[in-house]
């Protein structure tokens with residue numbers, strides 16, 4: 001540790017479409033939904049994370065809730081900057097005398113364009129980042145899962161987040177082939193909203209649809225440990241009268257089928273591009289699932305059966321990318337870090 005290292009605060013950040021996670025000294029210090037509430041008259045942020053999420057869908061004209069990221073990338077630059085600043089201020093540092101200079105490692109989707117990468121870097125710098133490094137999310141996920149990304153052998157990761165599904169084959173400290181598709185948790189939630197409207201004539205918001213996904217979400221119509229039906233309450237689209245609808249996991253597996261098939265196609269696509277020596281390693285080791293989408297019931301089984309290669313769900317899939325960025329910040333000589 002250098003003499004003045006206390007003047008630099010190292011933050012590992014997973015700036016996700018759904019959740020923002022910050023690690024400081026290898027500990028999770030912020031884990032909040034990526035959402036802010038803005039006072040429309042002053043333009044100031046009045047709530048962030050859980051507090052802002054509680055307001056989502058319930059605001060009046062003076063308050064606007066904003067999710068600054070869409071499909072894994074910054075969609076609202078100003079809100080993103082306010083959110084990064086706000087999330088950093090949630091960290092309880094024990095060093096109030098100094099304002100340390102911030103070194104950050106931030107995960108970005110592997111399919112990001114130059115402009116999208118620039119937007120993340122600029123937001124981080126405007127929010128106080130002096131030394132900003134970027135890392136592609138699947139590489140961070142692989143590190144976070146504990147895979148040896150520098151080894152001369154292939155590892156394959158499928159990271160299903162809120163906005164994007166990142167699929168990558170990694171070897172010798174680099175991404176050999178990859179695909180990033182904009183179908184992930186948010187898309188599943190939208191599928192459930194559309195299904196409830198069409199099938200049950202009930203209008204539900206994003207939060208209720210997400211609750212359905214978490215409570216009875218399934219990738220298979222036949223589960224070994226099935227969850228009980230989930231009761232949904234909402235207005236009937238025809239009569240506007242309140243109704244109650246029990247929703248089963250079989251229904252949800254049916255409604256998510258199309259989106260899951262698209263993710264499967266993307267996985268096949270990456271496997272097709274994979275050089276044969278690496279392919280052999282992957283068949284032997286299996287494919288690792290990370291991101292919140294990995295928690296969908298039966299997903300590992302469905303994919304293992306379809307692809308004929310074992311799929312393993314990472315130990316803590318929601319935090320794999322964040323943990324990987326935290327490992328990266330301690331090894332800034334990693335060849336895959338971008339400055």
Ligand SMILES: Nc1ncnc2c1ncn2[C@@H]1O[C@H](COP(=O)(O)OP(=O)(O)OP(=O)(O)O)[C@@H](O)[C@H]1O
Pocket residue numbers: 014015016017018019020071072073137160161162163164165184185186210213214217290291292293294295296297317318
């Ligand atoms: N138990 C669960 N079952 C299914 N989906 C879940 C579960 N828990 C969380 N999710 C979903 O996981 C998604 C969030 O995952 P994650 O935090 O990995 O994404 P992110 O990093 O914010 O997004 P991205 O990487 O696309 O920017 C959300 O869509 C959330 O609804």
